[in-house]
Each structure stands twice: as C-alpha cells, then as structure tokens.
Amino acid sequence: MLVTARTVRIASPLRSYTAGAAVVRAAGDTAAQVLADLERHHPGIRFRMIDEQDRIRPHIRLYAGDRELHGLEEALGRDEVLHVICALSGG
C-alpha cells in the first residue's frame, strides 16, 4: 500500500530537531504514521510532542489543513499538510 508523503510544518520550539527547518516532508496516512516517520528522520522530536501514553501533550496542537486532530489515528487527507502548533500563553 502506498503511503502519502506530505508536508509537515514545524513550530519554532521544535526546529532544533529539524536543523532549523520550518517545513519538512514525512510519510503517512495518519498523524501516528507521519510522526513515526518524522521521528525516524529527526530523532527525539516525537516525545517532545506526544507523551508515553500516545497522548498529544497539553500545549501542542496538531492540525491537518485547518482541521484540529484530537487523536493520532485520525486519517489525513491526501494533500493535507500536517501542522504542529505550540500553544501556550503567560510569561
């Protein structure tokens, strides 16, 4: 089965793992698959976003296009970009 290679937009706090790149490519038809591929190419990045119980961390948001994902197994559309957003307020 073909797995879709797609664009992933990386928030600035995670770019130390992507050599500063704001946009990378990773393959997968679900967020779980994309993040696994991302981890293969950028070791350590997944655990900073996803905890050991496979939950999205409290101040991380994942979007497929403009649709927020609430779990890692949600299917992604063929051309959808995966956005990793860091959301936190306060000093």
Next chain:
Amino acid sequence: MATTIWVGTRKGAFALKPDARGRRHRLAGPQFLGHVVHHVVQDPRAPACLLMAAKTGHLGPTVFRSVDRGRTWKEATRPPAFRRAAEGELARAVNRVFWLTPAHATEPGRWYAGSSPAGLFRSDDAGDTWEPVAGFNDHPMRSRWATGPGTPDGEFLHSILVDPRDARHLYLGISAGGVFESLDGGADWAPLNEGVAADFLPDPTVAFGHDPHCVVQHPARPDRLYQQNHCGLYRLDRPARRWTRIGEALPRTVGDVGFPVVVDPGDADVAWVVPMDGTSVWPRTSVGGRPAVYVTRNGGRSWRRLDRGLPRRQAWLTVLRQAMCADGRSPPSLYFGTTGGTVWHGRNGGESWQCVAEHLPEIYSVTVAR
C-alpha cells in the same frame, strides 16, 4: 579548588565561574534559553559529565547530557517515561524531570531521576536511555503513597539518596507523600516517616502522606540524615527510624519551615537552612522581609543566625529546595539562589554574604561542579 556553580532557572541554565582566588564570579550562559531547567548535576565518578533536567513550556520533559563539563550538550536518546498503561489503568506521563542523582561510586554510568508526577527512573548508560523503576512506580502502595498534585506546583519525587556504603540502600522523598527507603536497589520500598509532623492531615500520626521538601545524607557519615519538611526540620541517625524535630531550637519568631537543607561535607553536625514564613497562608518568603541563613554546629541542638551582607529589610526572598549548595572547601562556601533571580555567595560557611548574580530568571537549582 576550582568550582563552577550551575544555576538552573525557569528560563535556562547559567554557570558562575569563580576566579582562582574565589573572589569574583563570572556569569556564563544562558544555555537552553527558554527551557525550564530543574536540575544540573555533575557526575562525581566522571567529573566531565553533567546531566540537566529540562523541558519547555510547550514541549515534553527531557534530559540533556554533557561530556565536556557543560560546553556542549546532547539530548538523551530515551528520556524518562512511565511504562505504557494497561487497559483500565491510570495512564501516567512524566510532566517534568525534577531531580537527578548519580548512583553509587561502584556503578559508573548509573543515574536515578525523579519526576512530577512522582516517578523513579534509572539510567545505566550515563543518562542516554532511561527505564522506569518498577519497584517504586508499580509498587502496590504507590497510588496511596503519592496521591497526585496536592501541592501548588504538582507532586514531585526528589531527594534520591544513595548510601555511599551500599549501592542497594536508597532513600527518596515525595512532596507530598513522605520519605521512603529501599534496601534492595529499588525493588521494594517502605515509608520512613515516624516522628515527622503532618499537621495538614486529619491524622497527624499517619505512616505516609508527609511533605518532605528536602532530605540530605551526610557523605562521610551516611547514618546521619537531615530533613527540611513542610512541617518542620528533622534529623535521623540510623538505624533509628524515628525522626527528631530539631527545628524547635530555631527562634520561635522565625520557625522551622523552609525548602533546602545543606550539610557540611566535612562535619555531619554542621548544617544550614533558610527559614521561610510558614504562617497563615504560608507566604514562603524571608521571615519579616529579613533574609537569613541559620547554621547548626551540633546536629540541630542550637542554631545561629547568619545574615551579614544580606538585605536588612524589605527583602522577601524564596529559596527553593534545590537552590542551595556547599562547595568542598573547609569551611565550605555556600551558595543560594532565589525565585527573584539573585544568587548569593556565603564565604566561610556563610559568615558573610555577597550577591554574585542578579536579574536572572526564577532560580530552581544551584549546584556545585568541581
């Protein structure tokens, strides 16, 4: 002796490097600007190696490692994490790596880490990969020993102590939960809280549920423990199991609430504390706005105020549990950092104090590296 003082803050790590005569300190850093740095600890078995417990506001917790005395750092390949929860089981995730302790001298490369929520982790490769210590994390009593975020900043596992005579003899503290002891390398644990007050509980004589803020063990006389607790200051001389409250010898107007306790590596009867206001709504600031360190030279039977050089009035300092240390001199130099971002150096065992850094972010830890 050339020492570096590592300062972990809410916004990164800094290093204070005294000159050869120890007269001036040069501030270096920040490193990992924006990271929440809870602890920076040197490995006494391999002094070029340091570990740093860190996270950011957005990102999950991790550990950074240096093998060149903190010049460069590399992230752990597998940071501390709980095991995957079984169906129907409470699914715990490490929120912060809070505490780091090098293991026994005969176990090079082994480290322990404590987390929030309370978890114990072990590394056998100098901090690169970490495994949960099932003997504590999956102990049948664990959910009763550590009941969750009952304290303002969450539940912490801290003060992991390794008996220098026996690598398998461990202690740890949980805020809130109490002090626990293992005689078998962490496979099993038992509470060690007899004699400690728990004024905030309906039954103050409970076996666990206490709130130790900091527990230290004397390196050369390991039967001597000191504990700064939410409910007072204590000493324990093993093999006894009952803590003795030694804070009642502090002036009644000062009280015996605080976070850190530091012991003199050269004399188990000498220890320092930083009393804080634990009255009414528990401000946790210098009593009366007049900061002072207190020293005992007789195991807590009496205490003497050390405030020469510290502000005389309107100074409302808070010193957290990891934010005070002593170097290896005789008598030692002391250092403490405040949540207001100031580092103080107390020469000659704290007889006179000097501000050596200010305007830093909120200080979480102050540790010495040789």
